[in-house]
Amino acid sequence: MDETRPSAGALEDDGPRDAVDETPELADDTREPAVDAPAGRDRTMRGAALLATLIALPITLLVAVLAFSKLSPEVPAATPSPSATTARVQSTAPVEMAAPALAARPATVCRALLSQLPSTVRDLAQRPVTAGPEQNAAYGDPALTVACGGTEPTLPATDEVWRVNGVCWHPVEQDGATTLTTVDRETLVTVRIPGSYEQPLQWVAPVSNAIVAAVPSGGDIPAGCRA
Numbered sequence: 001m002d003e004t005r006p007s008a009g010a011l012e013d014d015g016p017r018d019a020v021d022e023t024p025e026l027a028d029d030t031r032e033p034a035v036d037a038p039a040g041r042d043r044t045m046r047g048a049a050l051l052a053t054l055i056a057l058p059i060t061l062l063v064a065v066l067a068f069s070k071l072s073p074e075v076p077a078a079t080p081s082p083s084a085t086t087a088r089v090q091s092t093a094p095v096e097m098a099a100p101a102l103a104a105r106p107a108t109v110c111r112a113l114l115s116q117l118p119s120t121v122r123d124l125a126q127r128p129v130t131a132g133p134e135q136n137a138a139y140g141d142p143a144l145t146v147a148c149g150g151t152e153p154t155l156p157a158t159d160e161v162w163r164v165n166g167v168c169w170h171p172v173e174q175d176g177a178t179t180l181t182t183v184d185r186e187t188l189v190t191v192r193i194p195g196s197y198e199q200p201l202q203w204v205a206p207v208s209n210a211i212v213a214a215v216p217s218g219g220d221i222p223a224g225c226r227a
Contacts, residue, residue, distance in 0.1 A: 090141035099132025110148035116210035165208035168225030186218030
């Protein structure tokens with residue numbers, strides 16, 4: 001018997017072998033790497049979410065304000081103050097006035113005066129007259145009238161006279177109106193103011209301005225009217 005032949009026991013392992021996984025492993029350089037989300041994309045998503053929030057917030061507030069305004073009671077419109085100035089209703093029909101014949105000089109002065117008269121006296125609009133538009137004018141309803149020409153009145157020395165915007169006027173109240181006549185002008189000018197217009201001297205102020213521009217001073221000027 002050959003002693004060099006290994007025994008059967010030598011051919012066996014000392015202990016049981018572990019099961020061998022016959023599936024070949026991938027080499028280190030061939031394994032699939034784990035995939036992580038890029039950092040840049042994550043930041044973009046967070047920025048988009050923040051932008052959406054910033055846009056949605058003011059829209060939400062606007063919707064809330066609109067809803068509140070719809071539910072709140074309406075505030076009534078302000079009522080105009082009784083003291084507010086309103087347009088005066090007046091007729092546009094011609095005003096009946098006389099037109100006596102005038103000498104050449106007064107007629108020239110009166111035409112100059114009528115060209116200087118304003119289109120309104122305070123809130124009274126000018127109206128047509130039935131006669132003598134070259135020497136007569138009328139405003140408002142009831143009508144305030146301006147007549148140029150005529151005979152100078154004789155005034156008692158004690159009568160009052162009033163100076164308005166450089167023109168001296170003598171007032172007479174009769175028939176529910178105040179008649180003011182110039183006493184310091186070459187050609188007479190008479191203004192009749194209905195009693196419904198208070199403080200008549202204020203109504204002749206625009207007429208006084210036209211008289212100063214068109215009618216020269218003259219006549220027997222009362223002492224109270226001398227500058």
